[in-house]
Amino acid sequence: DSGVTQTPKHLITATGQRVTLRCSPRSGDLSVYWYQQSLDQGLQFLIHYYNGEERAKGNILERFSAQQFPDLHSELNLSSLELGDSALYFCASSARPGRERPYEQYFGPGTRLTVT
Amino acid sequence: AQSVTQLDSQVPVFEEAPVELRCNYSSSVSVYLFWYVQYPNQGLQLLLKYLSGSTLVKGINGFEAEFNKSQTSFHLRKPSVHISDTAEYFCAVSDVRRGAQKLVFGQGTRLTINP
Numbered sequence: 001d002s003g004v005t006q007t008p009k010h011l012i013t014a015t016g017q018r019v020t021l022r023c024s025p026r027s028g029d030l031s032v033y034w035y036q037q038s039l040d041q042g043l044q045f046l047i048h049y050y051n052g053e054e055r056a057k058g059n060i061l062e063r064f065s066a067q068q069f070p071d072l073h074s075e076l077n078l079s080s081l082e083l084g085d086s087a088l089y090f091c092a093s094s095a096r097p098g099r100e101r102p103y104e105q106y107f108g109p110g111t112r113l114t115v116t
Numbered sequence: 117a118q119s120v121t122q123l124d125s126q127v128p129v130f131e132e133a134p135v136e137l138r139c140n141y142s143s144s145v146s147v148y149l150f151w152y153v154q155y156p157n158q159g160l161q162l163l164l165k166y167l168s169g170s171t172l173v174k175g176i177n178g179f180e181a182e183f184n185k186s187q188t189s190f191h192l193r194k195p196s197v198h199i200s201d202t203a204e205y206f207c208a209v210s211d212v213r214r215g216a217q218k219l220v221f222g223q224g225t226r227l228t229i230n231p
Contacts, residue, residue: 002159033218043206043221056217090159103148103167103210105219107159 003027004108006091012114018079021111025072025093031055032074033094033105034066038087049074081115088112118143118209122222129197130230137192137225139207146212149190150219151181154204163205166190177201202229 003026013019025032034046045058049068060066063081068074078085089112092105123138141147148167152160164175171183181192190207204226208219 002161004159035219042223045218045220048217058218092160104150104162104165107152107161109159 002106002108004091004093004106006089006108006111008111009109010112010114012116013081014116015081015083017081017115018077019081019113021076021078021089021091021113023074023076023091023093023108025074025091026095026106028095029093029106030072030096031094032068032072033092034060034074034076035090035092036087037090037110038084041087043090046076078113083115086113086115118147118211118220120207120209120220120222122205122207122225124225125223126226126228128228128230131199132196134195135193135197135201135227137205137207137227139190139192139222141188141190141207141209143188143209143211147209148212149181149183150208150210151175151179151190151192152206152208152221153177154206154224156203160206163192197227197229199229199231201227203227 005024007022030051032049037043046060047066048056052068063079066076088110090110092107094105119142121140129135150165151163166173166183174180179194204224206224207222
């Protein structure tokens with residue numbers, strides 16, 4: 001168990017809909033990362049938040065957005081869903097600089113999104 | 117920008133045989149290197165990492181990897197595999213300058229252990 005939790009585990013929805021994926025980082029971690037894993041694109045970085053602020057963006061579509069709340073949990077919002085958005089979405093967290101192992105990212109179990 | 121190439125998409129081996137999973141990377145700056153394992157229907161678990169120092173790093177479950185800067189490689193090895201090692205393995209890099217920010221992953225290597 002990495003200590004990172006993600007809900008829900010599975011999500012099935014229709015095209016055009018909007019969903020919210022939730023992530024709680026390990027206790028004490030300030031950084032949250034979101035990744036998308038799909039058969040055609042592999043594992044791709046989407047976005048990084050540190051203590052509530054966006055720090056880096058990857059190949060994240062404009063239809064997708066994220067935020068990190070004061071209690072450090074994060075949500076990834078996916079809207080106007082398309083069939084191609086079906087994927088496994090992972091959240092990861094890492095320790096703040098100065099703490100132990102700041103370069104390691106700990107991954108949650110993922111949310112499997114199926115768009116029909 | 118960094119990129120990672122895992123040279124084999126699938127590697128079948130017999131139980132108790134040695135295995136090497138190959139990873140090459142491309143980067144204009146110094147990088148940290150990682151190997152992650154993904155068991156079926158699970159998240160990613162860190163196997164080992166190279167940050168600096170000794171180029172031979174040891175990880176969990178008997179795996180080790182060697183960093184070769186001149187060949188820009190970070191191959192993963194295990195002298196004797198078990199059925200339980202059946203999983204997908206991902207090589208990843210991150211930019212040293214920016215600390216623990218995004219990981220760039222390879223496409224993965226599916227390791228299948230045959231009895």
